[in-house]
Amino acid sequence: MFVKLLKLSTKNYHQERLLCNKRCNKNLFSLVIFFFLLLPFNHLFAQQAIVLKVNNQSLNKVITTLIDNYDIKLSFNDDKLSAYTVSINRSFSSAEEALNFLLKGLPFNLEKSNEVFIITSQKAATSNKKFLLTGHVLDGINQESLPFTSIVINGYPLTTDLKGNFSYSAFADSLFKLQVSYLGYYKLDTIVGASSNLTIPLFQNSIKIEEVVLTSRSTDKAANTNYSSGNVKLNRNVGEDLPGSSDNSVYNILRLQPGVLAAGEQANDLIIWGSYRGQTKVSFDGFTIFGLKNFNDNIGAINPLMAKDITVKKGGYGAEQGDRVGGVVDINGMEGSGNAPTLNVGVNNLTINASASTPLFKNTSLVLAARQTYYNLYNSYSASQPSNNRNGVRNLVDLTIKPDYVFKDINLKFSGRSLTGDHYYLSLFSGNDKLDAAYLTTEGRVRVNGSNNEENKQAGGAAFYNKIWKNGSISSVTLASSGLNNNDLSKLNLTQENDGKNIRTVADLTNNTIQEQSLKFTHKLSSTKKYNALTGFGYIQNRTTLLRDSLNIQTTNEENYSNRLFTFLESPYFFTPNFKVIPGIRADFDLGLQKLFIQPRLSASYKFDEQFKMTASWGLYRQFIAYTGETDDEGNYQYRWTVSNGTSIPVYKAQHWVLDAAYERNRFWINTDIYYKYTTGVTRFIQNAQGRRTILGDGRSFGLDILIKKEFKTNYVWMSYSLNNTQERFDKRIKNIVISEYERAPQDQRHELKFAGLINFSSFFLSANYVYGSGFRSTRPTDDPSQNQLAYNRFDTALTYKFNAKKYRLQTGLSILNLFNTQNLKAGNFERIPTEQLQTVNIYSQTVPFTPTIFLNFSL
Incomplete structure (x- = not known):
């Protein structure tokens, strides 16, 4: 055991007090002068004779006796000194003399630094020892x-x-x-x-x-962007104080990061740096979260009571990460307290959320957490015309739908640690939600009666074991499984208003599933001042199914598999402590395609001084599953999971270039990311009266992220700006001429500005955040893609009170989303229904309206 004792001596207390009385009593003047003359020799008077009288006692215990009895500041290795015994009966005039005598003839050196004695092993005897x-x-x-x-x-x-x-x-x-x-x-x-x-x-x-x-x-309270290019490490505790439902504090802070698209409110389908839907991987405890519907960002797919560590990798990530060409969000779950049982309960006017943990055996713990909507999130479903024209919604929307939405999930995790330092856990998750909406309206001479019913079930689990070997190497193995089952039923009936004659009837039932099983082994060598190698290998299987019925007639029945072996290696090399280069390589072998995919990676970082650092990264990336979009003549999109088959659905291939600069001084941060991404293998299905066809294309995205942050005492504020240009290219046939040129992608938004701040007044926390997005293009094929459809504006605020007692903690307050009730368009929730030759009904599923939330959180 390593021992270190630092004590402050108070032996001169009376002398110091005497000095303080100098101005009050002139008769003591001469005594004071005499005192100052003796200061250089004070150590001689203060020195105490050291007496050692021990018989066959271990050296570490003798040293400890010196520390306890003679106020000596000393640092030593307890294990090494315990190997020697001493017998002694004599006195010494100083601590240094006593220590030199005790160490005489032993393989140790005695050093002194700032009044602290340090006992070290002799370098001559251990020069080759590790x-x-x-x-x-x-x-x-x-x-x-x-x-x-x-x-x-x-x-x-x-x-x-x-x-x-x-x-x-x-x-x-x-x-x-x-x-x-x-962080935090x-x-x-x-x-x-x-x-x-x-x-x-x-x-x-x-x-x-x-x-x-x-x-x-x-x-560093809120976020750390200064350890790798394109990467952000987030403090999930900060999300609890930001405006928004406490059931989604993970997304509350994610959406405010530069490069993570907030406009459009895609809480569980994150779009990072212009990536397409499905290209960003969200993992929890090692298994993939494919995402529930989560109609808006009041409820997130990850229970915040289970989230411990959040890392966002926007691009240029290392060789260990695979299977995504967009970005990666890694969330690690809580293990639970190993000391005593704990309880956390959160209640608001939307949901109830609770977690409990308890120790089971020695060094083990069990955590259980669950959420449930007990109050209809939007009251009964309804359809109406837009009631607010502040943001120009009425110019685009004929009908606004408020759906009926139900959500629930549960987490269970068992964790433990062996006496030798090995770690293990079993983490399980299950969640489902259901969304029902119906509408009835008249457009011209046509009566429109429709409904949408959607249900999602997500399940996942992972078993993990981590081993520290005697040579310092660290190995881990993870066995994971997860899947999503989506059922979607859409009905539409168009009739003539005057006589009720049927014009068109639609009844489409779609079932789409995706499953993933994986086994991953990693091995990390003991780090040195030059190397820090990490290697690993594993197996991944993906399975997707797609069933479609139209008017009770089956039109599609597909089942696809992808089985892959992978391996990776990366080894950071330090040229100097401030200059590091990380070469890496990853290889995926698709057993079905019988093809090897090599993906080299490279990153470097240089620390100019304690305030300024630059990093850069480059890499090739592959993705073997796709969340493909299907569009019709009106520009309506539907997305389905499918496995890449190498032909009609190619394997995604992407190349990332990222340059990052970070400056920090006096708790003031400026961070800048410049990036370029190019992706091939983008698949899109066109469904119209002529049938269904597949088109292949590519996309590119380049832009700039700027984050400015200031923290002072218990307060902080940050502002971020994202400049993005995302383009795509698909072959188009116009008058028998094939045209292939880049145009704006559906997810392209040129500007996004975000602001967040938190002020602490004793036990009160006042927070606010604002998001502005310049808007997306219209997806209607006949519209000009260079024109923005609608800008995004949303201002949220919250006031929180925290009370900490000895045995419990209480948190309550009011949070208001969309304070000014600005109506925005939600990406993917906009549907156009053609009624007559030149008329359509624009149906819009509402984004977050003015939403006040009263909450109460209690923990033991």
Whole structure:
């Protein structure tokens, strides 16, 4: 065990008090002068004779006795000194003399730094010996592992793994200087000796700490963008204080990040840097979340009470990540308290959310969490004309639908840690939602009667085991399975208003499923000041089905599989502590296509000083499943999951270029990302009166993200701006001439501006955020794609009160979404129904209206 004691001496208290009385009593003047003359010799009077009288006692215990009895500041490796025993009966005039005598003839050196004695191993005797430091970073209160913690060891940066484990080896010295930081926690700066299974506790900046030895008070509260190009690490606790339902605090903070599309309110189908739908992967505890419908962003697919760590990889990510060409959002779940049972309950006027955890056996815990809508999210479903013309909605929409929406989900997780530091968990998830909408209106001479009924069921689970070997290597294995089942029934009946004669009847039933099973093994070598290699391999299977009935006649019955083997390797190389290059390579072998897909990756970072850092990355990426869009003559889109077959649905191929610059000083941050993405293999289906055909194309996206953030005390504010140009190219036949040129993609939005701020007044937290989007193009084929359909504007605000007692915590407040009730268009929820030759009915499923939410959260 590594021992470090720092104590402040108070022996001069009476002398200092005497000095303070100098101005009050002139008779003491001469005594004061005499006191100052003696100061240079004060250590001689203060020095206390050291007496050691022990018989056959271990050296570490003798050293501990010196620390306890003689107020000596000393640092040493307890394990190494315990191997030696001493017998002694004599006195010494100083601590240094006593220590030199005890260490005489032993393979140790005595050094002194800032009044602290340091006992180290003799370098001559250990020059070829490997010193190993392995450890685990966790929350100092609830013992939760802190994944992907940033650690700097002897000046060289590294990152812990999923369970907060790290390993570092050196040959020069057995002492390691550590700087440990995790988003939302106080930083730790300390010195430790070579050790196995070292536990490093960190403490949240939101709790009161009486004393933390050698800990910096510096923290980064909201987000960390300064560790890799295109990557953002988010503090999920900040989302709890932002406006919005507490059932979706994960998305509350995700949508405010630059590059993540907020306009259009796609809470569970994230569009990052102009990617197409389905190209961004969201994973939770190692299994894929394909996403429930979640009609708007009041409820997110991930229960915030289960979310611990959130990492957004917008582009240029490393070789370990595969199967997506757009972006990656990794969310790691809570493990639960291993100390005592806990309870969290959240209630608002939309849903109830609760989680409970308890220790089961030694070093194990069980967590259960569930959510349920107990009040219809939009009251009874209805259809009406737009009631607000503030944003020009009436110019585009004839009918606004408020659907009936029901949602529920449940999480169960069992976690544990062995005595040797191995970690394991079993995480299970199930959720489903149901959306019903109906409408009846008259357009000209046509009566329109329609309905939409949609149900989604999502399930997933993962088993994980993590092993730390004696040589410092860290291995992990993950077995995961997940799937989504979507049922969609659309009915439409068009009749003549005057005589009721039927014009057209539609009754389409669609069932689309996607499943994924995977096995993944990773192995990370012990880090050194030059290398930090990570390798892995595994297997992935995807299965999709598509069934379609039209007027009770089956039109489609498809089932497709994709089986793949993969392997990857990446090894960061440090030219200097400030200059790092990470070459990597990933290979996927599709067993069905019998084809190998090689994907090289490369990134580099250079730290100019403590304030300024630049990173760059490049890579090739592949994706073997697609969320393909099907459009009709009116520009209505429907999306279905399918497996790439290499021909009509090609395997996506993308190339990413990312350049990042980050500046930080005095808790002020400026971060800039410049990116370019090019993707081939984009598939689209055209369904019209002539039948169904497939078109293939490519897309490109380039732009700029800027994030400016300032934190001061317990308050923070940030502003972000995204400039994006997303284009696509499909062959078009116009007058028997094939034209192939780029035009705006449906998800293209040129400008998006976001603002968020939180002010803390004692126990009250006032927050607000605003999002402006310049708007999307119209998807109607006859419309000009260069024109924006409608700009997006939404302002939210919230006031929260927090009360912390000794045994419980209480949080309550009011949150208002869309304070000014601006009506915006929701991407993918806009339908055009042709009624006569030159007339259509534009039906619009409402985005978030003016939504006040009163909430109460209680935790034990």
